[in-house]
Amino acid sequence: MILASPDRRYALALEPEPESYSKWWRISCTAEDATWYAQFGGNTPVEILAGLTDALLSPAPETVPDLWPILTARGWTHVRDGRGNEVAEHPHGIMQLRRWNRSANREDSWSAVALLPNGLGGQEAVWEAHLPDVPHLVASFATALADPAPVARAEFDVPHTSLVTQKPGGRQADDLAKEHAARLARARVTAVRNRRTALTTQPVNSPTPAAPVVAGHRR
Incomplete structure (x- = not known):
């Protein structure tokens, strides 16, 4: 399945693989002024994926908040090494967001990973994401x-159910479907509104005035 934005600037592809740890989701931008891509494993929670896709509906802000305080305010730790690489880690060690400092002629590399104990003293990845070096998109992600808000899932529709705290919810499938439809409707309205704003705020080039016609003397 492939979705494209109305202006053909962005494309979202869903290509399920037999292994849920593979890259299922791919988002790309092929605009003349920007080229990038992002990809997400099949187990990536859709709420986290939406954090990035929702940011595509609006123009990039003029100023982007510092990313790391977004995480440290939630109790995450943030470490920067001598090479300029940075990593933020969830207080329980189950999630990481990393930035790899590249050379001056290459963009930085961003990645996120969800980790769980493998029973052998190590950890295994539940899902991974690779993000573009676009500050406001990474901040939204x-x-x-x-x-910390809980998410709605079917009782066994999550990986590693033994490690998930589940509580009965009052919302039913019909309610969730209505909420999803409302979310899509809001997204369409936002996209159309932003597109109209972009069109009406574009500078209009005034036509070059015609050269004046000089009448000759009558004989």
Whole structure:
């Protein structure tokens, strides 16, 4: 399945693989002024994925908040090494957001990973994400990543159910479907409104005035 934005600037592809740890989701930008891509494993919670896709509906802000305080405000630790690489880690060690400092002629590399104990003293990845070096998109993703709000899932529709705290919810499938439809409707309205704003605020080039016609003397 492939979705494209109305202006053809962005594309979202869902290509399920037999292994849920593979990259299922791919988002790309092929605009003339920006080229990037992001990819997400099949187990990536859709709420976190939406943190990035929602940011695509609005123009990039003029100023972007510092990313790391978004996470440290939730109790995450933040470490920077001597090479300029940075990593923020969830207080329980189950989630990391990393930035790899690249050379001056290459963009930085961002990645996120969810980790769980493998029973052998180590950890295994539940899902991974690779993000573009676009500050406001990474900030939106980080905001969703650190959001402590519970999410709605079927009783066994999560990986590693033994490690998940589940509580009965009052919402039923019909309610969730209505909420999803409302969310899509809001997204469409936002996209259309922003597109109209962009069109009406574009500078209009005035046509070059015609050269004046000089009448000759009558004989």
